[in-house]
Amino acid sequence: MRLVLFVLSILTLSSCSVSHYVKRELKNSPVLSGHQVGIAVYDPARQKTLASHQSDKYFTPASNTKLFSFYAGLSVLGDSLPGLQYQVWGDSLVFRGTGDPSLLHPDLPMSAVYGFLRSRPERLFFSPANYQNERFGPGWAWDDYTGYYQPERSPLPVYGNMARFVSDSTRLLYVGPRYWRDSLLTDTTVPGIRRDEDRNLFRHSLYALPPGLEQDVPVRMSHQLTADLLAVALYRPVGLVNESLEGQPLRTVYSIPSDSLYARMMQVSDNMLAEQLMLLYAAANRLPLNTEQAIEHALEHHLNDLPDRPIWRDGSGLSRYNLFTPRTMVKLLEKIYQKVPRERLFALLARGGKTGTLRNIFKGEETFIFAKSGSLSNNYSLSGYLVTRKGKTLLFSFMNNNFTRTSSEVRKEVERILTGLHQRY
Structure with missing residues (x-):
């Protein structure tokens, strides 16, 4: 005793x-x-x-919000991310995004989705009909549209929805993907690199970056741009259709190990990956690609035992409403x-x-x-x-x-x- x-x-x-x-x-x-x-x-x-x-x-x-997105992903996603869903109609393959951000992302492993789309014999058509999100989250700062930390959300991101600028030893400026080479404009009134708000015109000073450095600038996304970027990357046409695939038997192509996304998201606090993770959560639960619906579902089904109900508005923590x-x-x-x-x-x-x-x-x-x-x-x-x-x-x-x-x-x-x-x- x-x-x-x-x-x-x-x-x-x-x-x-x-x-x-x-x-x-x-x-x-x-x-x-x-x-x-x-x-x-x-x-x-x-x-x-x-x-x-x-x-x-x-x-x-702030970015402590990513812990919630992390848990949501852990609750429904397996060892690999679902990269896209598709159905074959005769000589056409219609595919839709799941929110997976890994396709041609420069900081993630090569996605198996690329090889899949590259090798298919059918004509390719991208459908964004399952996407119901705004490009920015609630409470995001509108004037941060050109900041590397605030890429736009989309159903099927390509290249991380960013253009990556790199300078060589002579301070010449290069951009990847090469799709954007004709969208650069030298502008002596601009310090560094800045995109126009409503279009993909990248204005840059003569010596925008110190030698050997790189800078990511978000792209103004559209569904047509997604199809165009894919067409160039795949060396084959990609059409755009607004075809709902709901209620139809869909096949899934898995892309990269889930931990590859989690590790980068958590370690360097990648906002884009966190936002897309909530869309992956939505797709896994057969919801429209909508962050608000994904959050409500996660709170109801996986987080209903918390001591204080969170006010949770986005996946990354960019929103001050959280x-x-x-x-x-x-x-x-x-x-x-x-x-x-x-x-x-x-x-x-x-x-x-x-x-x-x-x-x-x-x-x-x-x-x-x-x-x-x-x-x-x-x-x-x-x-x-x-x-x-x-x-x-x-x-x-x-x-x-x-x-x-x-x-x-x-x-x-x-x-x-x-x-x-x-x-x-």
């Missing part, structure tokens, strides 16, 4: 010490005292909350932790001091943070998994909103407090 009481006292002391440490550090931090901060720390082995500060309050999550609580983020992290083997999960996430958005913080010989960061102007959040010096895995969400200091100052405080948690416990 005494042994049981002793063990319980040690566990209680540990919980209290974590809570005391977090509260003390928040109180004494001049950086964190001037804005809204929410923290939740949870021990999944003991199923116990170790620290909580405003964890029931709603915060703008609102989550820290304790809801931790509950989601627990659900992911239960679904994905630890080694695989940690390989997919950004690792502190090593990869992705966390490569420049939490530096040291020992990697102990595996997480997803989220940044918007005046907002920074970090949610994920922390391995303590004693080998315990803790789940945490550290959310910061409406600060007027620099983001780097806030990141350093988040790093300092979480590093202390690792070292002490």
Whole structure:
């Protein structure tokens, strides 16, 4: 009996010490005292909350939203992504997109869809009839249309819906795919590279990029442009039809391993992949390619046990309409932790001091943070998994909103407090 009481006292002391440490550090931090901060720390082995500060309050999550898209994908997609669906009608093959972004994407493995379409003997026709989305999500900044981080959404992206500009050692500018070579215009009034808002005319200064650098610029997409880009890439005609394939027996072509998408999306915080992932979720559940319907379906069927219902509006976190609580983020992290083997999960996430958005913080010989960061102007959040010096895995969400200091100052405080948690416990 005494042994049981002793063990319980040690566990209680540990919980209290974590809570005391977090509260003390928040109180004494001049950086964190001037804005809204929410923290939740949870021990999944003991199923116990170790620290909580405003964890029931709603915060703008920024790219922490991708954790929700990640879980949605894990819930319905298998080891490989469904790349397209098709039906053969006589001498014609009519195909439609599933939202899969991998076709000719420069940063993903080669999609099997390309070889499939290249080798088919039938005439090819692309149908976008299952697509019901706007090109931008709700709450996105309209004037970010030319930013690499805000490509347009579409049913069947090609080349990531981007044009990639690269400069050589002489600072000459090249663009890929070559389809866009005749759409470049030298403009001495433009710094760098900028696309016209309503058309694919890329204006660039004489020396737009330093030697050896590259820049992605989103393309103004249309269904006809998708068919045209495919035709050039496949060296064969691709027609455009608005033919609904609903209720008909469709075959599926799988494209790339799902983890290839997850890893890039989570590590470098790729917004385009996250947005398209929610369309993949919709297709897997036989819904129209519509983000709003996909989110409602995911909340009802896979996320109905969260402590606070999320206000979830897009797949990537570009929208400032998104609102989550820290304790809801931790509950989601627990659900992911239960679904994905630890080694695989940690390989997919950004690792502190090593990869992705966390490569420049939490530096040291020992990697102990595996997480997803989220940044918007005046907002920074970090949610994920922390391995303590004693080998315990803790789940945490550290959310910061409406600060007027620099983001780097806030990141350093988040790093300092979480590093202390690792070292002490």
